[in-house]
Amino acid sequence: IRAILPHRTGEDDSVAYRFLSTADARTIPIIPIETAVFAAWLKKQPAAIKRWVESAGFTAQAGEVSLVAGKDGALSSVLLGVEDHQGLWAYAALPESLPEGRYRIDAVLEKEGATNAAIGWALGCYRFERYKSKKKTAKWPGLVWPRNCDKGAVRRTVDAIGLVRD
Numbered sequence: 001i002r003a004i005l006p007h008r009t010g011e012d013d014s015v016a017y018r019f020l021s022t023a024d025a026r027t028i029p030i031i032p033i034e035t036a037v038f039a040a041w042l043k044k045q046p047a048a049i050k051r052w053v054e055s056a057g058f059t060a061q062a063g064e065v066s067l068v069a070g071k072d073g074a075l076s077s078v079l080l081g082v083e084d085h086q087g088l089w090a091y092a093a094l095p096e097s098l099p100e101g102r103y104r105i106d107a108v109l110e111k112e113g114a115t116n117a118a119i120g121w122a123l124g125c126y127r128f129e130r131y132k133s134k135k136k137t138a139k140w141p142g143l144v145w146p147r148n149c150d151k152g153a154v155r156r157t158v159d160a161i162g163l164v165r166d
Contacts, residue, residue: 017158018095018125019118020102020142027144029106030078030094032085032117033060053079063090065097075099077106085113091120095140104144114149122158126165 033041038060042053049068058066060081070076078098082090085107094103105117121143145151 017122017155018140018142019122020144023104023144024102027102027104028075028077030080030103030143031106032080032082032090034082034084035060035062036084038081062087063093065093067098075101078103085109086116088116088120088123091117092124094121094143095124098141100139101141102144103141105146109146109148111148111150114146115153117146118143118149118151118154119157122154123161126158126162 041060042050045053052068053066056066058064058079058081060079062081062083064081066079067075068077068079078094080090080094105114109117125140
């Protein structure tokens, strides 16, 4: 139970949730792209993004991730393939796929989609390592709470899943 109870560090995060209250200038956008509209999305992108996406082989399949560097070589955005904006499993792979940092979802999601994205993220952060001799030592990325999400529903759902998993 201890692993899912809030651990206050000045941010709105916990051992299980890994959420941040606000974005700042260093916050990296996660751009969810529905598989069905990927071709139309790609046509609207600048030439540099088109070249990157094509050279990386990114096709916006559900759960597919592409890290995009800016002109300075630093991570500037994350492309995430999603089946639709209501799903949660594509977001569940992100915490393990991303380097340490601050992230935000760069899309306007309805309440259900935003809540599901947050649940997926939190489930992706879950680890039961009590009996493992080698525990994850790398720092986790943090996600700014998605706009429109039901934080209470996220906490209740993730806490309940954590209780039955452990």
